[in-house]
Amino acid sequence: MTGLDRIRFLPLHDKVVSAEKALELIHDGDVVGMSGFGGAGEAKTMPLALAEYAKTHPMKITLATGASLGNRIDGKLSESGAIERRYPYQADPILRKAINAGEVMYIDQHLSEMADNIRHKNLAGINVAIVAATAITEDGQIIPTASCGNSANFIEMADRVIIEIDTTISPVLEGVHDIYVPKTRPNRGPIPLIQSSDRIGSIGIHIAPEKIAAIVMNEIPDTSFGMDQPDEDTLAIAKHLIHFFEQEVALGRLPENLGPLQSGVGSVANAVFAGFEHSSFSNLQMYSEVLQDCTFQLIDSGKMTFASGCSMTLTDACAARVLGNFDQYKDKIVLRPQEISNNPELIRRLGIIAINTALEFDIYGNVNSTHVTGTKMMNGIGGSGDFTRHAHIAIFVTKSYAKGGAISSVVPMVGHTDHTDHDVDILVTEQGLADLRGLAPRERARKIIDICAHPDYRDALNDYYDRACQQGGQTPHLLREALSWHARFEELGTMKIA
Amino acid sequence: MTGLDRIRFLPLHDKVVSAEKALELIHDGDVVGMSGFGGAGEAKTMPLALAEYAKTHPMKITLATGASLGNRIDGKLSESGAIERRYPYQADPILRKAINAGEVMYIDQHLSEMADNIRHKNLAGINVAIVAATAITEDGQIIPTASCGNSANFIEMADRVIIEIDTTISPVLEGVHDIYVPKTRPNRGPIPLIQSSDRIGSIGIHIAPEKIAAIVMNEIPDTSFGMDQPDEDTLAIAKHLIHFFEQEVALGRLPENLGPLQSGVGSVANAVFAGFEHSSFSNLQMYSEVLQDCTFQLIDSGKMTFASGCSMTLTDACAARVLGNFDQYKDKIVLRPQEISNNPELIRRLGIIAINTALEFDIYGNVNSTHVTGTKMMNGIGGSGDFTRHAHIAIFVTKSYAKGGAISSVVPMVGHTDHTDHDVDILVTEQGLADLRGLAPRERARKIIDICAHPDYRDALNDYYDRACQQGGQTPHLLREALSWHARFEELGTMKIA
Numbered sequence: 001m002t003g004l005d006r007i008r009f010l011p012l013h014d015k016v017v018s019a020e021k022a023l024e025l026i027h028d029g030d031v032v033g034m035s036g037f038g039g040a041g042e043a044k045t046m047p048l049a050l051a052e053y054a055k056t057h058p059m060k061i062t063l064a065t066g067a068s069l070g071n072r073i074d075g076k077l078s079e080s081g082a083i084e085r086r087y088p089y090q091a092d093p094i095l096r097k098a099i100n101a102g103e104v105m106y107i108d109q110h111l112s113e114m115a116d117n118i119r120h121k122n123l124a125g126i127n128v129a130i131v132a133a134t135a136i137t138e139d140g141q142i143i144p145t146a147s148c149g150n151s152a153n154f155i156e157m158a159d160r161v162i163i164e165i166d167t168t169i170s171p172v173l174e175g176v177h178d179i180y181v182p183k184t185r186p187n188r189g190p191i192p193l194i195q196s197s198d199r200i201g202s203i204g205i206h207i208a209p210e211k212i213a214a215i216v217m218n219e220i221p222d223t224s225f226g227m228d229q230p231d232e233d234t235l236a237i238a239k240h241l242i243h244f245f246e247q248e249v250a251l252g253r254l255p256e257n258l259g260p261l262q263s264g265v266g267s268v269a270n271a272v273f274a275g276f277e278h279s280s281f282s283n284l285q286m287y288s289e290v291l292q293d294c295t296f297q298l299i300d301s302g303k304m305t306f307a308s309g310c311s312m313t314l315t316d317a318c319a320a321r322v323l324g325n326f327d328q329y330k331d332k333i334v335l336r337p338q339e340i341s342n343n344p345e346l347i348r349r350l351g352i353i354a355i356n357t358a359l360e361f362d363i364y365g366n367v368n369s370t371h372v373t374g375t376k377m378m379n380g381i382g383g384s385g386d387f388t389r390h391a392h393i394a395i396f397v398t399k400s401y402a403k404g405g406a407i408s409s410v411v412p413m414v415g416h417t418d419h420t421d422h423d424v425d426i427l428v429t430e431q432g433l434a435d436l437r438g439l440a441p442r443e444r445a446r447k448i449i450d451i452c453a454h455p456d457y458r459d460a461l462n463d464y465y466d467r468a469c470q471q472g473g474q475t476p477h478l479l480r481e482a483l484s485w486h487a488r489f490e491e492l493g494t495m496k497i498a
Numbered sequence: 499m500t501g502l503d504r505i506r507f508l509p510l511h512d513k514v515v516s517a518e519k520a521l522e523l524i525h526d527g528d529v530v531g532m533s534g535f536g537g538a539g540e541a542k543t544m545p546l547a548l549a550e551y552a553k554t555h556p557m558k559i560t561l562a563t564g565a566s567l568g569n570r571i572d573g574k575l576s577e578s579g580a581i582e583r584r585y586p587y588q589a590d591p592i593l594r595k596a597i598n599a600g601e602v603m604y605i606d607q608h609l610s611e612m613a614d615n616i617r618h619k620n621l622a623g624i625n626v627a628i629v630a631a632t633a634i635t636e637d638g639q640i641i642p643t644a645s646c647g648n649s650a651n652f653i654e655m656a657d658r659v660i661i662e663i664d665t666t667i668s669p670v671l672e673g674v675h676d677i678y679v680p681k682t683r684p685n686r687g688p689i690p691l692i693q694s695s696d697r698i699g700s701i702g703i704h705i706a707p708e709k710i711a712a713i714v715m716n717e718i719p720d721t722s723f724g725m726d727q728p729d730e731d732t733l734a735i736a737k738h739l740i741h742f743f744e745q746e747v748a749l750g751r752l753p754e755n756l757g758p759l760q761s762g763v764g765s766v767a768n769a770v771f772a773g774f775e776h777s778s779f780s781n782l783q784m785y786s787e788v789l790q791d792c793t794f795q796l797i798d799s800g801k802m803t804f805a806s807g808c809s810m811t812l813t814d815a816c817a818a819r820v821l822g823n824f825d826q827y828k829d830k831i832v833l834r835p836q837e838i839s840n841n842p843e844l845i846r847r848l849g850i851i852a853i854n855t856a857l858e859f860d861i862y863g864n865v866n867s868t869h870v871t872g873t874k875m876m877n878g879i880g881g882s883g884d885f886t887r888h889a890h891i892a893i894f895v896t897k898s899y900a901k902g903g904a905i906s907s908v909v910p911m912v913g914h915t916d917h918t919d920h921d922v923d924i925l926v927t928e929q930g931l932a933d934l935r936g937l938a939p940r941e942r943a944r945k946i947i948d949i950c951a952h953p954d955y956r957d958a959l960n961d962y963y964d965r966a967c968q969q970g971g972q973t974p975h976l977l978r979e980a981l982s983w984h985a986r987f988e989e990l991g992t993m994k995i996a
Contacts, residue, residue, distance in 0.1 A: 190688030
């Protein structure tokens with residue numbers, strides 16, 4: 001059987017079964033914990049078989065993961081009506097629709113918190129863990145694939161464990177993971193990580209072999225990732241950011257290598273990292289969630305010396321280059337469980353610069369990361385709260401407009417708050433960068449409007465702010481008008497006043 | 499001179515000057531860092547002299563503190579027009595008025611973050627530190643008084659240091675403080691605290707003697723604290739909470755001593771702690787900010803074995819009892835810098851149950867802790883964000899109504915968000931306790947309305963929620979109506995629909 005050689009702890013060969021057989025381990029009403037983070041490293045054969053099965057055998061599960069799953073698994077399980085409850089994050093259009101229709105109960109959570117919430121019984125225990133593995137070592141350690149997510153936690157906590165050997169994953173990945181699981185309280189100690197590059201755990205997940213209920217072979221590859229190309233606006237955002245970093249170093253407020261960087265995914269991140277490529281910065285380090293092509297480009301050019309993440313989502317071309325020459329990268333990257341990659345203790349200790357994307361922000365610097373017009377869930381807060389609250393400098397980026405200008409990303413009041421003004425240091429749009437550190441709300445407002453807002457909306461924002469100030473307050477607002485921009489968009493398809 | 503014997507490092511006797519003389523060290527435009535937290539442990543002679551001086555010699559300072567100051571110092575400095583900028587917290591009616599009028603720029607911050615923000619240059623450096631001291635030891639350590647606040651940080655960072663020897667403070671307090679200052683990044687290590695009761699630092703603040711620019715003698719005592727008496731509603735809140743804790747222990751979800759407790763100050767806290775007095779719990783521990791009478795009552799009755807705080811605010815009667823028999827308490831309490839008492843790393847490691855007071859919360863569990871009707875600052879977020887985000891269980895309490903029923907504390911949408919639904923586990927009013935763990939927004943809404951809202955407002959809230967659900971979304975809202983309750987209160991003096 002293909003891949004049997006990846007199960008190097010030989011007694012486990014007896015556990016290999018078909019997906020159909022393994023399905024018997026998943027029961028209606030179960031809480032199922034699956035591997036997968038950033039659309040990478042998910043189990044595939046089992047969840048897809050479950051989605052098929054549920055079409056004809058109605059059942060409902062609570063689905064817990066690392067974060068988003070690839071291969072449209074969330075969508076397919078949702079279409080089959082198999083998901084009753086979902087946490088802590090998703091990014092699938094079909095599941096999103098079901099969530100916003102109130103058909104799936106979605107509990108959007110800080111990614112670093114879920115393991116403790118299960119471990120310490122704020123959330124229900126895990127009945128079944130389904131975890132993708134590159135291999136099982138001679139001593140029975142489970143080697144994750146392209147992400148660590150909550151896999152170690154699910155395996156530790158689950159009643160029944162199903163391992164999916166992913167025969168499509170390059171075996172060179174063995175050794176790149178660093179699995180550290182905090183102790184159950186009380187008597188939990190410090191997490192002994194001092195530098196982004198420290199290794200503090202084991203290369204695989206320890207599990208008593210008898211706890212493995214089934215092993216399934218998988219031949220479906222991880223989703224193929226595209227690369228968001230920067231456009232004029234994202235390049236402008238990147239330019240503002242790089243300029244800010246240069247200034248801060250010149251003023252002696254940031255170290256020459258800036259300190260460890262965290263960055264969300266997508267075109268802005270790509271543009272910023274492309275900007276670093278042509279900057280004077282060197283010895284850059286990442287302590288982030290998802291490692292993308294741009295990380296490896298900076299490693300290739302010698303600009304970046306180390307990158308710590310929770311998952312790896314590369315284009316085919318980049319994956320071929322990296323995995324084909326993995327000896328060159330092995331000592332420059334590490335993948336960690338999300339409880340460690342996103343841990344407040346470490347983020348504050350390391351002094352991370354966090355760069356995340358806002359859906360919208362308001363004139364006082366409150367940020368909405370999740371809810372379109374304040375009500376409809378896009379994806380979820382993900383790790384943005386973990387990083388933003390504890391970062392040395394917390395930065396949010398977005399284009400100043402959306403929907404061809406019908407939406408202003410700078411609004412009088414956000415329709416939903418994910419990050420409060422206390423936690424937001426810097427806002428950047430293609431228009432400019434507003435440094436809000438040490439400023440009171442009234443000072444933030446003028447700066448945000450004048451620097452970040454699109455010129456089409458600047459006068460209306462200033463008008464709102466001036467009239468609000470006449471009412472007084474630390475954070476002046478016109479309560480009857482504060483959300484009128486969102487209401488107008490819902491009613492007329494534009495935030496613009498006719 | 500009274501109190502000279504408290505300066506046991508003899509070369510410093512030469513530094514003793516009058517307040518008038520020491521005032522010369524404070525310049526127009528300075529950033530001044532003062533001791534004081536929870537209305538206790540502030541320097542008094544110097545700030546009050548400064549307030550007098552500024553009446554006739556106009557000047558503006560940025561005032562940084564631990565948290566709130568006693569002796570109306572914020573109000574008096576504000577009346578003299580001496581405060582241009584203020585952080586991270588205040589609780590003074592006169593200063594509050596100036597803040598809401600836009601006359602003072604107030605930067606409301608998480609209390610744990612300010613030291614790092616100054617140390618790592620997100621905020622301006624400290625020109626002058628003014629710190630109250632119980633004594634200066636033979637080796638030159640500064641022993642704080644009734645609070646630690648940011649004093650160690652201010653002393654470390656300031657260009658000029660003024661020490662105020664507080665001759666009114668009982669010298670028995672020497673030894674109760676545990677001063678630990680995290681290293682500057684990079685190469686910062688873990689904070690080596692594993693249990694609430696661990697001592698990890700020194701009994702005083704280390705400073706090179708030559709850095710002390712002046713020593714002033716103070717004879718003004720700390721503010722005398724009253725004790726908020728529980729009323730019927732706060733007793734009901736306490737009853738709901740104690741019942742919840744008992745249930746959680748019975749279900750095996752909480753340890754028998756609950757784990758370390760954090761609690762805000764005031765009548766609800768007093769009621770809860772009075773509730774513990776008559777409960778079956780024992781071996782209770784606190785890891786909190788302010789230690790009040792109720793802490794010592796639980797220690798006296800043997801219910802509480804240890805309490806860690808940042809400040810101590812006792813009634814005269816309790817202070818006399820505690821300080822008169824301090825040997826009985828010495829090994830049961832510790833006062834820490836706010837960077838440690840409120841540190842996310844430690845709060846998550848210890849698994850704290852955090853109990854804080856909300857101004858209002860909405861039907862989805864977002865909490866407003868700071869802004870009356872969403873615009874006017876009350877005090878500030880204080881440590882509530884530090885504790886809530888990282889707590890094992892985050893609880894907010896409030897009466898379901900205010901202003902004799904004209905205000906509902908449960909609203910369709912909070913006028914200002916300080917704590918997002920991600921961070922809020924339990925809501926309690928006198929009406930009941932809503933356990934929101936693991937629930938999606940739509941589930942939270944029904945529970946919050948039915949359990950927590952005042953009956954007078956329940957129908958209107960259910961009506962809003964039902965109509966909002968018809969619009970769909972993860973977090974259904976009627977954008978034109980969401981803040982109408984606050985607007986109605988501003989316009990008509992009541993949230994009730996006529």
